[in-house]
Amino acid sequence: MEIALKRGFLIPSNEAYGQVAGFYDYGSVGAPMKRKIENAWRMFFLWRDGAFEVETVTILPEAVLKASGHVGHFGDPLVECSKCKRKFRADTLVADEIGRKMKEGAGEHVKRLKEHLTRLPGMKPEEMTVKLKELGVKCPECDGAFAEVGWFNLMFRTNIGPIEGNTGYTRPETAQGIFLAFPRVFRAHGSRLPMGIAQIGKSFRNEISPRQGLLRLREFTQMELEYFFNPSKAAHPNFKDVEQQKVRVLTRESQLAGKEEAIEFTAKELVEKKIVPNEIMAYYLARESQFYESLGVPYPDFRFRHMLPDETPHYSGGNFDLEVSTSFGWIETIGTAYRQDYDLSSHSKASGQDFSVFIEEEKKKILPHVVEPSFGVDRLFWVVLEKSYRENGGAEGRDWSWFDFSPHIAPFSCAVFPLMKKDGMAEKAQEISDSLREEGLNVLLDASGSIGKRYARQDEIGTPYCITVDYDTLKDGTVTIRFRNDGKQARVKLDGLGSMIRGYIKARKVTA
Numbered sequence: 300m301e302i303a304l305k306r307g308f309l310i311p312s313n314e315a316y317g318q319v320a321g322f323y324d325y326g327s328v329g330a331p332m333k334r335k336i337e338n339a340w341r342m343f344f345l346w347r348d349g350a351f352e353v354e355t356v357t358i359l360p361e362a363v364l365k366a367s368g369h370v371g372h373f374g375d376p377l378v379e380c381s382k383c384k385r386k387f388r389a390d391t392l393v394a395d396e397i398g399r400k401m402k403e404g405a406g407e408h409v410k411r412l413k414e415h416l417t418r419l420p421g422m423k424p425e426e427m428t429v430k431l432k433e434l435g436v437k438c439p440e441c442d443g444a445f446a447e448v449g450w451f452n453l454m455f456r457t458n459i460g461p462i463e464g465n466t467g468y469t470r471p472e473t474a475q476g477i478f479l480a481f482p483r484v485f486r487a488h489g490s491r492l493p494m495g496i497a498q499i500g501k502s503f504r505n506e507i508s509p510r511q512g513l514l515r516l517r518e519f520t521q522m523e524l525e526y527f528f529n530p531s532k533a534a535h536p537n538f539k540d541v542e543q544q545k546v547r548v549l550t551r552e553s554q555l556a557g558k559e560e561a562i563e564f565t566a567k568e569l570v571e572k573k574i575v576p577n578e579i580m581a582y583y584l585a586r587e588s589q590f591y592e593s594l595g596v597p598y599p600d601f602r603f604r605h606m607l608p609d610e611t612p613h614y615s616g617g618n619f620d621l622e623v624s625t626s627f628g629w630i631e632t633i634g635t636a637y638r639q640d641y642d643l644s645s646h647s648k649a650s651g652q653d654f655s656v657f658i659e660e661e662k663k664k665i666l667p668h669v670v671e672p673s674f675g676v677d678r679l680f681w682v683v684l685e686k687s688y689r690e691n692g693g694a695e696g697r698d699w700s701w702f703d704f705s706p707h708i709a710p711f712s713c714a715v716f717p718l719m720k721k722d723g724m725a726e727k728a729q730e731i732s733d734s735l736r737e738e739g740l741n742v743l744l745d746a747s748g749s750i751g752k753r754y755a756r757q758d759e760i761g762t763p764y765c766i767t768v769d770y771d772t773l774k775d776g777t778v779t780i781r782f783r784n785d786g787k788q789a790r791v792k793l794d795g796l797g798s799m800i801r802g803y804i805k806a807r808k809v810t811a
């Protein structure tokens with residue numbers, strides 16, 4: 300986190316006024332990288348499969364979120380210390396206490412505790428009150444006793460317009476906007492299933508006590524795709540492209556047996572062995588694996604955890620979380636859920652509008668089912684930082700830490716340096732930067748300090764290519780290109796430089 304702040308990836312929001320937990324700004328280095336990760340996702344999940352993108356509003360009227368279940372059920376159990384009045388998440392207190400007891404105990408006792416732990420997500424506030432008493436949990440701050448566990452809704456509430464009681468909320472997920480837009484997008488594109496509709500945007504959760512930097516934010520970015528299909532044809536047209544893709548799954552059986560070891564399956568096996576509810580689910584798990592590897596997350600460092608029945612919403616036909624092993628332990632960064640027709644049917648009932656579609660071949664109306672891969676961008680950004688960080692090495696004599704980003708998501712595609720500012724080299728460097736920018740590359744022009752220092756600065760933010768303009772450039776129209784990972788240099792012609800770099804980026808070339 301220190302490095303991310305120092306090198307311009309992140310900025311503590313509202314820093315001058317004292318940072319509020321759960322908010323982070325992306326800095327001048329982080330923002331372009333976040334944008335590139337989002338574009339890589341567009342390419343991977345939308346453009347390649349012909350899915351559509353929408354952009355819906357972030358403030359929703361209460362009726363929408365009542366229908367979706369968020370007004371009633373989107374919250375955390377909250378408990379107040381009756382002595383010091385501090386508030387805590389009750390489920391965290393219970394889980395921490397069980398964890399502590401498990402470390403001490405053994406045998407049957409531990410088995411029973413483990414059961415409690417897996418049941419926790421589905422536990423009601425009343426049950427949690429009892430559990431806190433049973434376990435004898437006291438306030439971690441003052442040792443005081445706890446009052447009854449209550450329910451804290453995690454949505455930010457506001458008033459729409461000047462009329463009191465016209466309640467709105469900032470959206471807790473981008474998905475609801477997609478469901479509401481579905482009928483029009485469906486009609487605008489030939490009224491055919493299957494159809495993928497996605498969006499990238501901000502969502503909000505008023506977390507009780509966010510910690511861990513980017514991992515638990517109150518304002519965050521999601522990339523969500525809703526794949527609408529006819530449930531009698533739960534297949535994906537591009538499945539054959541991924542059927543041999545390997546996917547590591549932490550099965551329910553393994554979890555219940557207390558095992559941490561994920562089992563490897565091909566996407567095809569996931570379907571045949573009925574580990575996933577349908578082929579579409581297997582398709583997305585396979586694609587998610589490929590996407591993560593393309594961003595430099597090593598295959599052994601992530602797995603799909605099949606959520607246990609208690610963690611799975613009643614309407615879901617199955618949830619799989621992609622978890623990555625990080626310095627914070629295993630963290631969930633994608634949730635893939637088979638939501639069936641829950642959302643469209645809820646909105647049909649609550650709004651009185653018909654969300655069903657007519658299926659020509661079957662001569663009947665149906666409510667499409669939905670598989671939803673939902674990505675947390677900030678968590679993914681964090682994972683990419685962690686997995687790409689290198690202490691030193693690679694280039695000869697490198698004794699500074701650097702980032703080994705895949706070139707297509709590096710904050711800057713390349714840097715251009717004039718060897719010196721005099722004799723027309725600065726102007727030439729400017730001219731080269733301009734022409735590279737016209738070719739769609741984001742270029743950092745840097746003219747200060749020794750060349751060695753400038754290389755180090757670019758390594759520190761993971762710039763894959765550095766172009767140096769020197770006296771020879773003015774004479775023969777060539778420049779030096781230096782590759783980030785091995786520090787080796789080559790002399791290349793200015794003519795065609797832009798398409799050469801774009802070729803390198805496409806080929807993920809990071810050494811000479």
Ligand SMILES: [Zn+2]
Pocket residue numbers: 380381382383384385438439440441442443
């Ligand atoms: Zn207290």
